[in-house]
Amino acid sequence: MTYIRGLKCRECGRSYPAEAIHVCEYCFGPLEVDYDYAAIRASISRESIAAGPRSIWRYRDLLPVDGEKVIDIGSGYTPLVRAENLARELGLRELYIKNDSVNPSYSFKDRPVSIASSRAIQLGFDTLACASTGNLACSVAAHAARAGLRACVFIPADLEQGKILGAAIYEPTLIAVDGNYDDVNRLCSEVADQYGWAFVNINLRPYYSEGSKTLAFEVAEQLGWRAPDHVVAPIASGSLFTKLWKGYNELYQVGLIDRVHTRMSAAQPLGCSPVYTAYIEGTESVRPVRPDTIAKSLAIGNPADGYYCLKIIKESGGSCEAATNAEIVDGIKLLARTEGIFTETAGGVTVACLKKLAAAGKIRPDEVTVAYITGNGLKTQEAVVDHVVRPLRIAPTLESFEEALRQRELTLV
Numbered sequence: 065m066t067y068i069r070g071l072k073c074r075e076c077g078r079s080y081p082a083e084a085i086h087v088c089e090y091c092f093g094p095l096e097v098d099y100d101y102a103a104i105r106a107s108i109s110r111e112s113i114a115a116g117p118r119s120i121w122r123y124r125d126l127l128p129v130d131g132e133k134v135i136d137i138g139s140g141y142t143p144l145v146r147a148e149n150l151a152r153e154l155g156l157r158e159l160y161i162k163n164d165s166v167n168p169s170y171s172f173k174d175r176p177v178s179i180a181s182s183r184a185i186q187l188g189f190d191t192l193a194c195a196s197t198g199n200l201a202c203s204v205a206a207h208a209a210r211a212g213l214r215a216c217v218f219i220p221a222d223l224e225q226g227k228i229l230g231a232a233i234y235e236p237t238l239i240a241v242d243g244n245y246d247d248v249n250r251l252c253s254e255v256a257d258q259y260g261w262a263f264v265n266i267n268l269r270p271y272y273s274e275g276s277k278t279l280a281f282e283v284a285e286q287l288g289w290r291a292p293d294h295v296v297a298p299i300a301s302g303s304l305f306t307k308l309w310k311g312y313n314e315l316y317q318v319g320l321i322d323r324v325h326t327r328m329s330a331a332q333p334l335g336c337s338p339v340y341t342a343y344i345e346g347t348e349s350v351r352p353v354r355p356d357t358i359a360k361s362l363a364i365g366n367p368a369d370g371y372y373c374l375k376i377i378k379e380s381g382g383s384c385e386a387a388t389n390a391e392i393v394d395g396i397k398l399l400a401r402t403e404g405i406f407t408e409t410a411g412g413v414t415v416a417c418l419k420k421l422a423a424a425g426k427i428r429p430d431e432v433t434v435a436y437i438t439g440n441g442l443k444t445q446e447a448v449v450d451h452v453v454r455p456l457r458i459a460p461t462l463e464s465f466e467e468a469l470r471q472r473e474l475t476l477v
Contacts (some may be wrong), residue, residue: 067104075429076090084341094240110289111287120139120175123277124282129183140282150402160433161437170440171202174207176272178207195249197360198230199444204264206234218252220243249266267301280312287432294432295382296427296433297435331387331414333358333388358393359412394410398416405441408439468477
């Protein structure tokens with residue numbers, strides 16, 4: 065059974081059928097899925113969710129799908145780690161890491177792409193496509209392979225090799241564009257109009273973006289059916305950030321958790337921080353920038369949901385912070401050293417900003433805080449390869465080992 069009423073404009077409220085459209089033809093506002101929450105509330109329960117699959121599809125009643133067939137490569141149900149070591153270092157008492165770097169294609173993008181590819185099948189498309197900063201390309205290629213669809217993914221030409229390989233292994237048509245993500249996205253909007261493909265983050269964006277809500281659903285369930293006091297999450301387009309907020313509030317709306325008092329704080333790389341800049345300046349006007357950061361997965365200079373991120377930060381009493389390249393690398397190393405989690409540069413941004421927010425007192429020590437780690441460090445090895453320890457090369461003798469160990473200990477003094 066589906067609980068989708070159709071699509072609705074986030075700005076003017078006009079209704080549309082549940083088709084492959086994403087912009088209101090009257091005010092050009094973004095379209096979102098409109099659900100029958102009263103019907104969902106009558107059918108959903110904590111028990112029905114617990115009886116579901118160990119994936120995002122345990123929350124199926126709150127997702128925009130029709131029929132029985134879904135494209136599932138096993139995304140979701142990822143660990144919520146009690147980060148005691150990191151918490152102690154940052155002066156926090158109850159800190160959790162939502163580790164989404166362990167999804168099948170090693171990023172949170174498997175969640176929205178599972179929804180979008182399922183919807184593409186239901187709407188009769190034969191080609192799955194995307195404009196990507198890297199992680200999305202990997203996920204779209206993987207889901208297209210699973211679904212038996214053709215795939216065409218567009219990426220900036222200067223992407224990290226781990227992400228290029230992570231997409232190429234599934235044998236999509238892989239298009240490297242000489243330009244940044246915003247250039248790629250503009251081209252893909254033209255291609256979508258011309259070719260009629262299912263672009264997950266363009267014409268299927270209303271359905272695609274709903275997948276990120278499952279990161280809120282899971283955290284609430286893993287915390288014993290409650291929303292956290294504070295969330296720190298990265299911003300690229302802003303879709304993840306806005307859908308986390310929507311997800312927590314949907315759980316309240318259908319009676320699964322108490323009223324939401326979560327403070328939402330955003331993290332951006334300083335080299336691509338239009339939302340942070342607007343926040344610091346006290347304006348709701350997000351001015352586009354040209355990205356210059358090692359956090360390529362967050363390098364979107366004109367974030368589609370930037371304005372809505374600012375509204376959520378203000379409404380929830382949250383904050384916004386930005387991290388330099390050096391702080392991003394330090395954030396990656398800090399999370400690895402304290403919690404044994406190797407994250408990509410986007411995660412380095414989140415941890416670096418988490419550290420700065422805690423140091424500034426913008427996260428209270430007694431708040432139940434969740435930091436979202438969205439991608440795996442093996443995809444962005446270039447960022448840290450010059451900042452890690454080197455192997456101690458020795459001869460195959462005990463004497464050589466002991467001498468190397470002695471020299472190593474001397475350097476640590």
